Amino acid sequence: MxxxxxxxxxxxxxxxxxxxxxxxxxxxxxxxxxxxxxxxxxxxxxxxxxxxxxxxxxxxxxxxxxxxxxxxxxxxxxTQITPGQKEITGGVVKIYVIIIISVGLEGLVFLFKAGLENISLLPYPAVIILASVLALVGLGIYQKMTK
Missing domain, CATH: 1.10.287 (Helix Hairpins)
Incomplete structure (x- = not known):
């Protein structure tokens, strides 16, 4: 079964x-x-x-x-040997980096759109870019603490 x-x-x-x-x-x-x-x-x-x-x-x-x-x-x-902590962490970090890059690029695209359309919309993409930077810093701290 x-x-x-x-x-x-x-x-x-x-x-x-x-x-x-x-x-x-x-x-x-x-x-x-x-x-x-x-x-x-x-x-x-x-x-x-x-x-x-x-x-x-x-x-x-x-x-x-x-x-x-x-x-x-x-x-x-x-049926393979269960992955160790290093393999599991590597996979999670890989997905997290993909998300960080995607969010950062989306923030840049929104930044340019806001600059072209309406300058008062700039805080929203700035917050998105800041969130991606903070996520990247958090990932760096996590990796530094786990190694």
Missing amino acids: KPFFEKLIAISFIATACLLFLTAWSLMAWSIWNLWNVLRFGKSLSETLLSTISSVVIAMAVIEVVRYIIEEEIYLPR
């Missing part, structure tokens, strides 16, 4: 990874399509470029999560 559930869980992870991967690629394709339409019909290029960057950053973060799911949950069989 246990092998059946292990296969079922592996199939679930594969299905989840495939769905996330297709969604990320669809988001990138949609962004490129929007950019193409703007280039063709001559609308607001700067706003579309910022939107495209934002969408691609999100898509790449999702693809990185998919890679992590595939590496950790599909390629490594459950």
Whole structure:
């Protein structure tokens, strides 16, 4: 009975990874399509470029999560020796870094959008960038304390 559930869980992870991967690629394709339409019909290029960057950053973060799911949950069989603290921490740190980078880039994109549209919107992206910097500092402190 246990092998059946292990296969079922592996199939679930594969299905989840495939769905996330297709969604990320669809988001990138949609962004490129929007950019193409703007280039063709001559609308607001700067706003579309910022939107495209934002969408691609999100898509790449999702693809990185998919890679992590595939590496950790599909390629490594459950019958292997249980991972040590170093491997577990490394995986968590990897996901955390992906989140920090994504949040920082989104903050930069929002900063440029706010600068183009309405200068009074600048505090929101500034807080997002500050949050990503604080998260990075927290990660550095965590790694320093655990090593």
